[in-house]
Amino acid sequence: MSTGDLSRFSINQMTVKQLSMPELVEECGRLGIGNVGLWREPVQSYGLEATAKLVRDAGLTVTTLCRGGFLTAIEPGERATALDDNRLAVDEAAALGTDVLVLVSGGLPAGSRDLRGARERIADALGELGPYAEERGVKLAIEPLHPMYAADRCVVSTLAQALDLAERFPAHQVGVTVDTYHIWWDDTAPAQIARAGAGGRIHTFQLADWTTPLPEGVLNGRGQIGDGAIDMREWKGYVEAAGYDGTIEVELFNDGLWARDGREVLAETARRFVEHVIR
Amino acid sequence: MSTGDLSRFSINQMTVKQLSMPELVEECGRLGIGNVGLWREPVQSYGLEATAKLVRDAGLTVTTLCRGGFLTAIEPGERATALDDNRLAVDEAAALGTDVLVLVSGGLPAGSRDLRGARERIADALGELGPYAEERGVKLAIEPLHPMYAADRCVVSTLAQALDLAERFPAHQVGVTVDTYHIWWDDTAPAQIARAGAGGRIHTFQLADWTTPLPEGVLNGRGQIGDGAIDMREWKGYVEAAGYDGTIEVELFNDGLWARDGREVLAETARRFVEHVIR
Numbered sequence: 001m002s003t004g005d006l007s008r009f010s011i012n013q014m015t016v017k018q019l020s021m022p023e024l025v026e027e028c029g030r031l032g033i034g035n036v037g038l039w040r041e042p043v044q045s046y047g048l049e050a051t052a053k054l055v056r057d058a059g060l061t062v063t064t065l066c067r068g069g070f071l072t073a074i075e076p077g078e079r080a081t082a083l084d085d086n087r088l089a090v091d092e093a094a095a096l097g098t099d100v101l102v103l104v105s106g107g108l109p110a111g112s113r114d115l116r117g118a119r120e121r122i123a124d125a126l127g128e129l130g131p132y133a134e135e136r137g138v139k140l141a142i143e144p145l146h147p148m149y150a151a152d153r154c155v156v157s158t159l160a161q162a163l164d165l166a167e168r169f170p171a172h173q174v175g176v177t178v179d180t181y182h183i184w185w186d187d188t189a190p191a192q193i194a195r196a197g198a199g200g201r202i203h204t205f206q207l208a209d210w211t212t213p214l215p216e217g218v219l220n221g222r223g224q225i226g227d228g229a230i231d232m233r234e235w236k237g238y239v240e241a242a243g244y245d246g247t248i249e250v251e252l253f254n255d256g257l258w259a260r261d262g263r264e265v266l267a268e269t270a271r272r273f274v275e276h277v278i279r
Numbered sequence: 280m281s282t283g284d285l286s287r288f289s290i291n292q293m294t295v296k297q298l299s300m301p302e303l304v305e306e307c308g309r310l311g312i313g314n315v316g317l318w319r320e321p322v323q324s325y326g327l328e329a330t331a332k333l334v335r336d337a338g339l340t341v342t343t344l345c346r347g348g349f350l351t352a353i354e355p356g357e358r359a360t361a362l363d364d365n366r367l368a369v370d371e372a373a374a375l376g377t378d379v380l381v382l383v384s385g386g387l388p389a390g391s392r393d394l395r396g397a398r399e400r401i402a403d404a405l406g407e408l409g410p411y412a413e414e415r416g417v418k419l420a421i422e423p424l425h426p427m428y429a430a431d432r433c434v435v436s437t438l439a440q441a442l443d444l445a446e447r448f449p450a451h452q453v454g455v456t457v458d459t460y461h462i463w464w465d466d467t468a469p470a471q472i473a474r475a476g477a478g479g480r481i482h483t484f485q486l487a488d489w490t491t492p493l494p495e496g497v498l499n500g501r502g503q504i505g506d507g508a509i510d511m512r513e514w515k516g517y518v519e520a521a522g523y524d525g526t527i528e529v530e531l532f533n534d535g536l537w538a539r540d541g542r543e544v545l546a547e548t549a550r551r552f553v554e555h556v557i558r
Contacts, residue, residue, distance in 0.1 A: 113510040115464070148427040150464035151508040152491045157464045185394070185429035185436045212431045216495040229430040231392040 005274045010035035010063040012206065012251035013042060015269055019262035021046040025058045027266050037064040037206075037249045038096060040089060052096050062098040063247045064141070064177075064204050065089065071125035072106035072118040072155060079121075082106075086129050094136040100203050101133065102141050102177050107152040118155040123165055130173035141203035142166055143177035148218055159183055159192035166201055175201030178239055179251070181208035181222055184230045190238045197242020205239050206249045207232055207277065220253045225272040232277045248277065284553045289314030289342040291485065291530035292321060294548055298541035300325040304337045306545050316343040316485075316528045317375060319368060331375050341377040342526045343420070343456075343483050344368065350404035351385035351397040351434060358400075361385075365408050373415040379482050380412065381420050381456050386431040397434040402444055409452035420482035421445055422456035427497055438462055438471035445480055454480030457518055458530070460487035460501055463509045469517045476521020484518050485528040486511055486556065499532045504551040511556045527556065 011033055013024060021042060028036060036055065043051045043065070055062055068089040073079045086103075093101045105122045108115065126140065133140050144162040145154035156162050159176060166174040176196050183189040196202045209230050211223030225232060236248065250269050257265050290312055292303060300321060307315060315334065322330045322344070334341055347368040352358045365382075372380045384401045387394065405419065412419050423441040424433035435441050438455060445453040455475050462468040475481045488509050490502030504511060515527070529548050536544050 108508055113508055113513075115466070119466075146427065147425065147464040148493065148497070151489055158466075161466060185426040187394070187398075187437075187440060210430055213496040214427065214493070217492040218427070218497060229387055229392055234392075 005278055006032055006270055007034070008246075008248050008278070009033060009270060009273045010037055010061075010247040010249040011266060011269060012037035012064075012066070012249045013039050014066070015250055015252040015257065016262040016266045017042070018258055019266070021051055021054060023262065025054050025060060027263050028060060029058055031267060031270055033266075033270060034059070035061045035063045035247045037066060037251065038062055038098075039066045040092060043092060043096065048092055048095050056097065061247070062096045063249055064100040064102050065093040065096060065098050066251075067102040067104050067143075068129075068140070069103035070106035071103075071122045072109060074109050074112070074121070083125060083128055086125070087132055090129070090133045090136055090138050093138045099138055100141050101138050102143050102204065104143055104145060105154045105156045107149070107155060115150065115155050119161065119165070122156065123168060126165065126169055126174055130169045134170075134173050139172060139203050140174045141177040142174065143179060144182055146182040158186060159189050159196065163192060163196055163199075163201065167199065171200040175203035177204050177206060178202055179206040179208065180230050180232065180235045181210060184210055184235070193238045194242050197239070197244055202239055202242060202244045204249060205244055205246065206251045207235075208250070208252050215255065220255045222252045222254050224252060224254070224257065225250060225269065226276040236277055248273070284557055285311055285549055286313065287525075287527050287557070288312060288549060288552045289316050289340075289526040289528040290545060290548060291316035291343075291345070291528045292318050293345070294529055294531040294536065295541040295545050296321070297537055298545070300330055300333060302541065304333050304339060306542050307339060308337055310546060310549055312545075312549060313338070314340045314342045314526045316345060316530065317341055317377075318345045319371060322371060322375065327371055327374050335376065340526070341375045342528055343379040343381050344372040344375060344377050345530075346381040346383050346422070347408075347419070348382035349385035350382075350401045351388060353388050353391070353400070362404060362407055365404070366411055369408070369412045369415055369417045372417045378417055379420050380417050381422050381483065383422055383424060384433045384435045386428070386434060394429065394434050398440065398444070401435065402447060405444065405448055405453055409448045413449075413452050418451060418482050419453045420456040421453065422458060423461055425461040437465060438468050438475065442471060442475055442478075442480065446478065450479040454482035456483050456485060457481055458485040458487065459509050459511065459514045460489060463489055463514070472517045472521050476518065476523055481518060481521060481523045483528060484523055484525065485530045486514075487529070487531050494534065499534045501531045501533050503531060503533070503536065504529060504548065505555040515556055527552075
C-alpha cells in the first residue's frame with residue numbers, strides 16, 4: 001500500500017482504542033498513516049505534553065481532538081463546570097497542535113422535554129467559547145448526531161440545525177463536523193454540506209458505515225467502512241464539491257472491532273478507506 | 280373516568296398485543312374506549328369477517344389498519360408480490376370499515392445503498408395503489424419512520440419526504456401518518472405538519488413516547504405516554520393548528536408492556552392519554 005493512497009486518511013483513535021498511545025503512533029508509522037484524530041481521555045491518561053511530544057516526534061498530524069460539548073445543562077453550577085471543561089479542551093487541542101475541537105452538544109437535562117431551549121443554551125455557550133478558542137487558534141466543530149441520540153446525547157440532530165447555530169458566529173470560531181454515520185439518511189444533507197462549504201464551515205469530515213441490527217444503547221454499532229448502507233464516495237463527492245479537500249477521519253465505535261487485535265483493525269481500516277473512499 | 284375524556288382516544292392493537300381480539304373488544308367496552316387501530320396479522324388470525332362483525336357489533340370505530348407498504352423491492356417478482364399484498368390490505372381495510380391504511384415503506388434491498396432509488400420505487404407503487412384504494416374508499420397514509428430505521432425498515436425518514444411522495448397524488452388517495460415517536464426530534468416537523476394539514480393529508484395521528492436506552496434492534500422500546508422526552512400536548516397542538524380534529528392513536532411496541540397483563544396496560548394507557556394529552 002503506497003503512502004500516497006493514505007495521504008488524506010486520518011485514523012480516529014477511538015476506532016482502535018485497544019491500542020496504547022505509543023502503539024497507535026508506532027503502527028501509524030509502519031502503515032504510512034500520517035494523520036490521527038485523538039480523544040481527550042486517552043490523551044489525559046498518557047499525559048498531554050507526553051502525547052504532544054510523541055505525535056510531534058513521529059511527524060503525525062493531529063486532525064481533531066474529540067471532544068468538547070455537553071453544553072445543555074440548566075443549573076448554573078453544572079453550566080459553569082461544562083464551560084470550564086470546554087476551555088480546558090480548547091487548551092488541550094492547541095497543545096496537541098490541532099486546530100479543530102469536535103463538539104457533541106449534549107442531550108436533554110433530566111426531566112426536560114424542551115429541545116428548543118436546550119439548543120438555545122448551546123448557542124449561549126458557543127458565544128462564550130468561540131472567542132476563547134479563536135485566541136488559541138482552535139475552531140469549534142459542532143457535530144450533529146443521528147436523531148436517535150437527540151434525548152440523551154445530542155439535541156443537534158441535523159446539519160441544518162448545526163449550521164443554524166454555527167452561523168451566529170464567525171466561521172473561524174464555529175463550524176461543523178460532517179460525519180456520514182449521522183446524516184446519511186437525510187436527503188437535505190447534500191444541500192447543507194454545500195451551505196457549510198460556502199461558508200467555510202466544514203471543519204472536519206468523518207466516516208463510519210451504517211450496519212444493522214443496532215446494538216442495545218445504539219452507541220457501539222458503527223460499521224467498518226464498506227460493511228453497511230452508506231455510499232462513501234457519494235458523500236466524499238458532496239464535501240469535495242463544497243470545497244473541502246482536507247483529511248478524512250474514520251471514527252468507528254464498534255464492540256466487534258474493539259475485541260480484535262488493534263493492529264489488524266488499523267490495517268483493515270486503512271485498506272477499506274482506500275478501497276471504498278479513494279479508489 | 281368519563282367516556283368524554285376518551286372520545287378522541289384510539290388504542291392501537293399492537294400496544295396490547297397480548298389481548299385476544301375478543302378480549303380487546305370487551306375491555307374497550309368496559310373502559311369506554313370507542314376506537315381501535317388494528318393490525319393485519321391478528322385480524323387474519325381471528326378472521327377478517329369475524330373481526331369486522333365483532334367490532335361492528337361492539338360499536339367500535341376502526342381508526343386505521345396497520346399496515347401495508349414494503350414497496351422498495353427491485354426484483355419484478357418480489358415487487359408484484361408486494362403490490363398484490365397491498366391490494367389485499369386495502370380490501371381488508373375496507374372490510375373492517377376503516378378508511379385509513381398505514382404504509383411503512385420498506386428499507387433498502389439487500390446490498391443496495393441507493394436511498395433515492397428506493398424512494399422512487401415507492402412513488403411508482405403509490406401510483407398503482409392509490410386509485411385501487413380510492414375505489415374502495417381507503418386512503419393510504421405514508422408513515423415516515425425514525426431515521427434509525429432508514430436502512431432496514433423504511434427509507435422514508437421525515438414528514439417532508441413523506442409529503443414529497445404523497446403530493447404527487449390526490450390527498451384522498453395518499454396522505455401521511457404523523458407519529459410523535461418518529462418525528463419529535465425534527466425542528467422542521469411542525470412546519471411540515473402545517474403543510475400536511477393545509478393539503479388535507481393528515482390521515483392519522485399516532486403517539487408513542489421516546490425513552491432511552493434503546494433496546495437491541497431498536498424496535499420494541501417505544502415508551503408509555505408520559506414516560507419519555509416528548510411533549511404530547513405540543514404535538515397535539517401542531518396537528519390541531521393544522522386542522523386535524525380526528526382520533527389520536529396510541530401505538531406502543533414495548534417488551535415491558537407486553538410482559539404485563541394486557542387489561543392493566545390498556546387501562547394505564549387510557550389514563551396516560553387523559554393525563555398527558557387531553558387535560
